[in-house]
Structure formats: structure tokens, C-alpha cells
Amino acid sequence: MAKPKLLITRKLRGDVEARAARDYDVMLNPDDKVFSTDELVAACRKVDAVLPCHSEHFSAEVIDAIGPGLRIIANHSVGTDHVDLAAAKAAGVVVTNTPDVLSDATAEIAILCMLGAARRGAEGDAMVRSGQWNFWSPAFMVGRQVTGKRFGVLGMGRVGQVTADRARGFGMEVHYHNRSRLPAHLEKGAVFHDTLESLLAVSDVLSLHCPATAQNKGIINADTLALLPDRAIIVNTARGALIDEDALVAALRSGKLFAAGLDVFQTEPGGNPALSALPNVFMLPHIGSATEETRDAMGFRALDNLDAFFAGQEPGDRVA
Template structure:
């Protein structure tokens, strides 16, 4: 005999969400939370959905939903909502084959992530990590004319790989620092969105003019390991690399070699392959400005992301197609 569906729809959360989001969900649904807030094995997520006859599973980029995992999800499940704009951690084709709706949280984290990209550009260019370490270690000996000279951004060429919402928001901010904007995208933007930016039909063409390269492309089979030794060699000597996209688009060993040798001046990184277990050599480099995946980490943005998740659940359970369905 098939188990009866609970009176209130059950939502399983893989991680803790902002309090306002959890409170609103709890007011409408039976919510199974991850009280420890540590990443759960895929088998445990499946088990929680199965035991509780869940209709929706809310995941984050720390959860890997492979085709095999998706094939074992219970028939009660209707929706997978990821608390992120990226969705490379979910096998979308497998989910659709199971008849599952998958949603993300686009748009609402554009400004917060663009702000972090500019923070990384400034931090890397002006050697902020080195300076802070001098202050904290009490090793600063005072001002001197040649002390810790960095790179002035005015007049520098910013290359944006991936001119979507976030890339365009970075361009707006960078123009305020007097930077010249270049970009590569799968298709050229209309003039009102380009705002005078120079389009490059190939990524290799963009690299040759990028005094600062800011990565904003998704992690796909084509972009995984994109920034390798050969492509680094196409950048101008002393270029700066910034990544707020996905760690997988960078070949860590090749980037570290270029930073160590001085081929690149610096790197500002907010995302890493295998995070939180990033390549240990990054920590020992003085010319890296490193952040722990803070792109969307403002109260306002995370609450807005939660609202996207709630809306997708409400829409799906009421028979409407969520506006942010993939």
C-alpha cells in the first residue's frame, strides 16, 4: 500500500537558509531542515526526501545531484530548487527525464557579485592582502616612496569573459574607475547594452588585450580548465586575473605557476575548484587576494534568493510553471 501524502507539503532543505526564508517556508509547509548545516551525502538527501514524502528539495552548490542520485529520488518529488544562480551541480537532463522541475535564483545576486568582482580587482591590483598582513603582523616599518606599489586601474583594459547580467554590472562599475571595457560572449550585445564596450568574436582575441581578465562564464564541458598555460600566455605580461564564476574554469596549477613566476601580476579569487579544499599553494602566494565564495553574501541578496526559491515552490505546487525554471 502506498504511504499517504502528508497533509502539508514537505520541503527538504539541504542547508540552513536565511531565517526569514525558513520562517516563511515553515509557515506554509512542513520543512525538514539540516540543523547541523554541513553538506549531506547525496544518499542522505534522497533518504530524507523518501522518508518524508517530500514534494520539493532545496539544494545549494555544495550538493552534487548526479544522474544516478536523481534516478533514486522518490516519486513524490516534483521540484528541485537550487539556492544559487549556477546549476552545474545538478544533472538537468536527468532531472527533466524524471519529470522534475529545476529552478535557480537568477537576477537577484547580480549587484552583490559584481561588487565582489570589483573588490577582487582592486584588492589584487593594489596588493591589499600583502598590506593587511603587514599591519596585522606588526611588520610595517612606515611609509616610503617605493613601498608596495601596485597597479593603477585607470586606462587599463578590462576583459570580461561572459557578458551576462553580472558581466555587464562589472562593466558599469569598472567604467567609474576609468577602465576600457572589452568582452567576449557567445553573441554580441545590442549597442544599448554594450555601452561602448569592444566586442571580441573569440576568447583568444579578448585575452590578448586583457590587462585585467574577469571571468563570468558558467562551468561547462567547454569552459572547464579554460584558463590554462596556453591561454595565460596570450594575456599581456603582468596581467591580473579575477574569478567570481566557478573554480573549475581555471587550471589551478597553471595559474599558480604564472603567479609564482611573475608572468601574471596578481589574481583575485572568490571561487575555487573543490572548495573549500582549494589548492594549498594559493595560500602561500603574496600576490593572491582570496575570498571564501562571498559573491552573493549580503543579507539583502540572500533574502532575495530565498524569495526566488519560495516563489518557485509556490508556483510549482499551484500548477504554474515557475518563472525561473531551467
């Protein structure tokens, strides 16, 4: 029996690619190049399945152009905002993701972004690296302490819950807003807010963990930023589309926000030059899940979904 044909759009960890090559007629991308839209369509027309990352966009037009041969999109990501789920469902294409396995790694990055922003990590690193550290006094490089502060979580899903656990280690008081309140054993004493406005009002640190749905895009904007306490810190390890970056720049310049810690941006790769120019922004290049352990787990989870699908079973992580 012929093996299903599988396209892996980006270079993955060695053990993941080896397993894929064992079980599938696999098309790899050893040079890790980014597919153009035309290249993505052409490659997907040749296979039964594709294992993409968030860097490949499956719009309704792309799905239509690929045609009927593609049977499943097994994402190497939790987020699925790069796939038009309604169009995939209408075309009979199954879509899966990789939840759970990246929660710890992403939570670590959220805490790194919080601390980097609060303790002026970008400024300090640049100063030492450039040889400009030639002064010290009690007033030198004074940042904000997070211990005991109020930690607001927007989106208390898997990653939000783990990040909240990490924040509790700093003695922070956890507040959250979610579509629905969590049961007590998951809430762990966190304060639920039934409106976004109520959460923002008490968030000394606001950490974003909600999906970039049509309703959530630009949810952090001039109006919502104004509701935060003065000199708050905002952290985003979810999706860049959640923040109106022009409004964020204005709030950082004005002093309304003390700082921001960002792992994601509206434009990726590349980021935002206006944000890069600000000293009170701690930035990372979308590496929330970039650990050896998590990258392996994500790849294996995507392959588990493919294995189930081609065995005639329901994939465990089906989203469309």
C-alpha cells in the same frame, strides 16, 4: 489539503525559513551541516521538493537513487553545475535557479577582488595584522593602478554586465567575449570580441563570469593565460572549475600574471594550498552573493519558483 513536503538543505536567513515554514511542511537544517550523498538521497526520498545550494550535488546517480517522489529542485543559486540537468529532465524533475537577484552583490565582490589583487591587499593586510609593518619608502608595496586600464569580461550575462558598469566607474575600457553580441543598449560602448583569443590579448584585467559548462571547464589554462598581456590580473567570481589552478600558480610564480583575485576554487570548501602560499593572490571564501539583502532575495526567489510549481504554474526561473 496537505502542504507539500520541502527539504531546505542549508541554514537560510530567518525570514526565508519562516516563509517556508508557513507555506510548506518543511524540513530545516538548523545545524547547517553538510549532507553526505547518502544523507541527501535519504532526505530527498521523504519530500516533494528540495531547496538546495551549490554544496549539494545532484548527479545522475543521485537523482536515480532518490527515485520518483521528488518533483522539483529549486536551487538557491544562479549556477546549476551541481545538478545534472539532463538526468533531472529525464526523471521528470523540474529544476529552477535564482537569476538577477545576486548580480549587484557578486559584481561588488569582483571589484573587491580586482582591487585587492591590484593593490596587494592580501600582503598589506597580513603585514599590518602580524605587526611587521615597520618600514615605508616610495618603493614600498607598489601595486598596479586599474584606472584607465582595459577590463575584459568573459561571459557578458547579468553579472558580467553589472561588473562592467562598476569597472566603468574607474574609467576602465570594457571589452567582452560572449556567445553572441549584446544589443547596443546593453553593450554600452563595450568592445565585442568574437573570439576568446582576441579578448585575452587586450585584457589588462580579465574577469570571469561564464558558467562552468563542460565546454568552459579549464578554459583558463596554460595556453590561454599565455595570451594575456604581461602582468595582467585575473579575477574569478564565477566557478573554480573555469581555471586550471596548476597553470594559474605557474603564471603567478613566473610573473606572467601580476596577481589574481579569487572568490571561487576547484575545491570548496578549502581552496588550494598552492594558491594560498602565494603573496600575489587575494582570496575570499566564495562569498560573492553573501549580503543580507541578496541572501533574502535568493531565498524568496527560490520560494517563488516553488509556489508557482505547486500552484500548477510554470516557474519563472525554470532551467530544466
